[in-house]
Amino acid sequence: MKTLLLGLxxxxxxxxxxxxxxxxxxxxxxxxxxxxxxxxVVRGRIIRQDSxxxxxxxxxxxxxxxxxxxxxxxxxxxxxxxxxxDLQRPSPYTVFVFKDGTQVEGKFVRxxxxxxxxxxxxxxxxxxEPELLLRVDSAQAVAAAPDSGxxxxxxxxxxxxxxxxxxNPEKGRGYYRNVWLAYNEVGYGITSWWxxxxxxxxxxxxxxxxxxxxxxxxxxxxxxxIPVSKQFRFGLRATYQPTKRYDYYRVDxxxxxxxxxxxxxxxxxxxxGYGQTRYRNTNGQSRSFVxxxxxxxxxxxxxxxxxxxxxxxxxxxxxxYTLSAALRLNRQRHAFDLGVxxxxxxxxxxxxxxxxxxxxxxxxxxxxxxxxxxxx
Numbered sequence: 001m002k003t004l005l006l007g008l009x010x011x012x013x014x015x016x017x018x019x020x021x022x023x024x025x026x027x028x029x030x031x032x033x034x035x036x037x038x039x040x041v042v043r044g045r046i047i048r049q050d051s052x053x054x055x056x057x058x059x060x061x062x063x064x065x066x067x068x069x070x071x072x073x074x075x076x077x078x079x080x081x082x083x084x085x086d087l088q089r090p091s092p093y094t095v096f097v098f099k100d101g102t103q104v105e106g107k108f109v110r111x112x113x114x115x116x117x118x119x120x121x122x123x124x125x126x127x128x129e130p131e132l133l134l135r136v137d138s139a140q141a142v143a144a145a146p147d148s149g150x151x152x153x154x155x156x157x158x159x160x161x162x163x164x165x166x167x168n169p170e171k172g173r174g175y176y177r178n179v180w181l182a183y184n185e186v187g188y189g190i191t192s193w194w195x196x197x198x199x200x201x202x203x204x205x206x207x208x209x210x211x212x213x214x215x216x217x218x219x220x221x222x223x224x225x226i227p228v229s230k231q232f233r234f235g236l237r238a239t240y241q242p243t244k245r246y247d248y249y250r251v252d253x254x255x256x257x258x259x260x261x262x263x264x265x266x267x268x269x270x271x272x273g274y275g276q277t278r279y280r281n282t283n284g285q286s287r288s289f290v291x292x293x294x295x296x297x298x299x300x301x302x303x304x305x306x307x308x309x310x311x312x313x314x315x316x317x318x319x320x321y322t323l324s325a326a327l328r329l330n331r332q333r334h335a336f337d338l339g340v341x342x343x344x345x346x347x348x349x350x351x352x353x354x355x356x357x358x359x360x361x362x363x364x365x366x367x368x369x370x371x372x373x374x375x376x
Contacts, residue, residue, distance in 0.1 A: 020071045022049040031059075035072045041123060042066060046074075093121065095137040098128070102300075112171050112192065114157070114266055125332070128153055131230050131265045152301045152330040156370045157266035158187070158195070158225075160293045160307040161324050161341065165271040166235030166262035168225035169195045174373035179337075179366070186373075196222045217244060217251075235260035243280075253280040258291070267297045287313045303328040305337065319343040320359070326366050337368030 026032060026046050034042040034056065044058040054066040096104045096118060106120040115127045157167040162179060169175055169189035175197075177185040187197035201217045221239035228234055239256040258275035271293035278286045294306040309322045326339025342363040348355055 020073060022046060022054065026074055029076060033075050033078055034066060036066065036070050097134045097137060098132050114170055127155060129266050132267065152332055154267055154295065154297065154303045154328060154330050155372060156335055157295060159370065160305055161326055161337065161366060161368060163291060163293065163307055164223065164237060165269065165293055166225055166233045166260040167266055168193055176371045176373055177368065179368045193225050218242065231264055233262045254278060269295050287311065301330050303330060314346060319345050324366060326368065333372045335370040337366065339366045341366040
């Protein structure tokens with residue numbers, strides 16, 4: 001009986017001795033990261049510790065209190081690895097299981113028409129598409145495993161390389177794209193099915209290997225995107241380009257209407273399109289074209305993007321075909337594109353006094369940058 005009473009008497013002190021001890025170095029540090037057993041991280045300055053509580057002053061000046069037995073460890077730098085979960089209590093996190101077998105453990109933040117946002121254990125946000133989700137499980141008393149790198153999906157599914165797909169930008173988000181350091185485009189998702197965009201070529205008279213892009217050329221466009229099913233989406237885009245005058249000629253005002261159909265989800269899809277450009281001149285000229293786009297996820301952070309076009313109405317000054325492919329490195333709020341964008345022209349040549357035509361292939365390096373503007 002005496003042994004039992006002594007054990008009960010010293011049990012609180014024994015538990016305190018087994019918990020993480022606050023050192024003098026921890027008290028002198030202006031900022032520490034305290035990892036708790038439920039996976040959360042408290043950031044601030046450690047003020048003091050008694051037998052049961054640790055007092056921490058956060059960056060905003062407020063004080064918070066942590067139970068000593070809930071502390072896993074203290075570090076001077078930000079924690080990036082998942083926390084160890086207490087095996088005796090349920091975890092406040094949820095496990096999101098995907099169709100490809102990968103998992104993400106975290107807390108649900110929000111959902112819009114194209115993305116689900118989850119805050120992981122280390123505080124970072126990750127994004128994924130609802131159609132990729134297989135099920136949602138409760139995180140029980142197991143240590144969290146790495147999430148297989150699903151942190152950075154392709155968040156620019158609405159954009160190919162210079163053209164667009166039938167997918168709509170996220171509602172309430174702004175986008176920016178730069179190609180060849182000259183072509184600049186901004187876009188905004190007004191609703192889950194309606195977006196607007198505009199672009200300008202900032203370098204006057206860009207001429208690369210006989211591929212001429214008119215300088216300071218501007219376009220305004222709007223797009224409607226309608227989801228027919230989980231794997232099929234229809235879009236219609238209208239683009240306006242005002243009349244532009246040069247020293248010796250002018251480019252007439254023109255309207256381009258482009259019907260789009262995307263098959264697949266935002267990470268893996270094929271986009272087929274048909275368009276027509278109408279020039280506002282006395283002849284009422286127009287030019288039709290057919291497009292084919294592709295987005296294929298290769299790894300957790302890498303996507304293959306391809307954009308191609310056929311122009312049946314042959315004009316010797318304009319390309320007959322465009323062929324392109326690029327690798328898109330996805331990050332949390334931006335993406336880098338690197339690949340090849342090529343043109344096929346039809347040109348005249350003289351062969352033994354006879355005028356003939358032939359095709360000329362002009363490949364160009366493609367460099368692009370995509371950015372989400374505003375909150376992540």
